[in-house]
Amino acid sequence: MSKYVLEMDGISKFFPGVKALQDVSLKVKAGEVHCLMGENGAGKSTIINILAGLIEMDEGKILIDERQVHINKPHDAYANGISFIFQELSVVNALTVEENMTLGFESSHAGIVDKKENIQRVKDILSKLDIDISYNSIVKDLSVCQKQMMLIAKALSQHSKIIVMDEPTASLTNKETHELFKMIKHLKEEGVTFLYVSHRFEDIFKIGDRITVFRDGKNAGELIVKDTCEEEIIRSMVGRDIEDTFPKRHHSISETVLKVENLCAHELIKDVSFELKRGQVIGVSGLAGAGKTELARALFGDNPITSGEITLKGRKIELKNPKDAISNGIALLPEERRTQGIVGKMTVRENISLVISKRISKWSIISKRSDQQLAKKYIKDINIKTPSSEQQIRLLSGGNQQKAIIGKWLATEADVFLLDEPTRGIDIGAKSEIYEIINNLTKIGKAVLLFSSELPELLGICDEIMIMCNGRLAGTINGKEANQVEIMKLSVGGF
């Protein structure tokens, strides 16, 4: 019976309004590949960030080799033999392999780098691991896979016992994945432990030993890879009841307003076709990287369309930039509220009228009265909680910022609303208010595309759900008949 090399015990982390982790335990045995699985927002990243010393936990303890350790900053993690290979690979592209691998750990005498010694060290480790990269290649010329290999080698040269990898195969070819796995298996035999974050079942079954499943910030169970199957994993990932936060809807679906045929876009959208009707909410589901946001951007003129046709209100339209989309009556609530949705330093009023400033101005002078009336109207209509319309929007809560941005798009009187993760990072109360707003939109004949990674939300309010996988539509399910397991299956490209 192998002992636990890493134990995270009773870990809790609270963010304002959100319980990111609640009493989570994670036990990793020496020399295994331990997989972390769960939906977006289930808590995987949070626990990894705690282990990396990037965020502080509120409760709980971490044991390494049965000895309690304190990890408060990234250096503590390294000092305890834990290395991280994140999706954003931390390499210095302009330096050589040797310089990267010894960065911060150079052999030196009196501040002068001992190049010879460093090169020897790097050569040794590369040949020991049988990695076919030259020590003097410039890192920017390496493939993603080679960079990962280099980082693994670097980790080992720093005597790491545990290597944490976050979706390492996301941008690898099949052949490269195969090579990476070969190396992981080889290192496993040498006693190195891997903590492997992924939602790719293929990977998990090939390389994993055990799985810890996360769900809503809790540990939803441990599974042994060779004794389990995809069905069981998916059930643990989604096995919760849909909360009753979704208001009843009145269906009044009428004519088609948006018709998309064989849409292909520069980035990751392949042959997507669908029809959206007035009064309808169609959900777009898919895992990270499936092309949800890219589709939203393409329909908003912000992701160059390479082929296919878009027909809006019976008229073929061309979308070259967001301006085209807006003038055709398309609105986009972008994915990242803070960096794409609001202008933080502007007031609630200025944000609400940002898109339609031109319409309420004469000779380029903005009508103060219309501006204020508009702000008042939307603050009241959609219940934006703000001390006044002159408050800087960055000082509002996330949910109220989001409502103000919805107000901004309502003011454009658009017909089609593309909502990209409209409830991300906001509290339950504001969430259900946003669902209410979506319902009201459909009541007055608007059409909504809801791009979301939250399955309960999609199931709760959508008439139809389209599931994307690798830029394609993997399937469309009727909202009433859909269930989470079915969506998950299509999302992972299975069956």
Added chain:
Amino acid sequence: MSKKINATNLQRFMIIGILVGLCFVFSMMNKEFLTYVNISNILRQQSMVAITAAGATFIMITTGLDISVGSTIALSGVVFAKLVQGGMHLFPAFLIAILVGGMVGCINAAMIVGAKINPVIATLGSMYAVRGVAYLLAGGSTVANGLPVNFNVLGRGYIGPIPIPVIIMILIYIFFHFVLSKTLLGKYTYAIGGNRETARLSGISVSKVMISLYVITGLLTGLSGTIMASRLTSGNPQIGAGFEFDVIIAVFLGGVSTAGGEGTIIGTFIGAMIVGVLSNGLNLIGVDPFYQYIIKGVVLVLAVMLDMALKGNRLSLESLKKKILAKS
């Protein structure tokens, strides 16, 4: 209204306080400081920096920069003098000289907006090149011969008791205060500086706005150049070294943040006056000009530090928290 003073208001009070404080100190140290003649001198001397800074405020709110303005005033001044020397009437020559400034703005915009060159590098390039053109046009020396007597009216004349450059400056400030606070261009300027991505996704043509701002600043700098030439009764290709520095200090002192998205025209005016009062006062009390360079350098860095202390740090803490939140 609540008693809470936010960072922006606090900064406003502080720069007004600094201006009043400086005036108080200098008037205590030298009786001549607070006289009508001296004050109107300060205003007239600073009018050129202030006029250019009005345009630079817009650019710097968007986090852009134009350091070519010092060379542009030399070029437009030389063009003005050269045309008048050649027999052209004052008014058309005046307009053409201003348009030359606008052309420099166009070239800057083409590099920064069109070719996406970093504004510091692009305008550093035009700063040198434009200076060269000014020298070439002037034939390497000052254009002073054969200028009519009324050439200096623009820079030295008065309407009633007020110097003409000061009147022009005041009109420019009233106009651009209106533009920045009431018009689409003003709102879009704040939006681009506050969050360029949001502005773009709100259908604002960021390129068009940026081009307009560089051209406007070029035109205003052209105007400053004609005033300068008129004041000196010559077109001097050497003039304006360090001019860009005074403009940048004025704008930062006035409350434009290095992070962009905020600042006012009135603030810039006070900033420009602080720079003017500082130079004038230090001269009056007999501080060696070499020390003045040091003092100005320190003031620029202090102004930016003040801004960071009041707004910067707090903001970055907030954004850090949100980043982590978004990740979890």
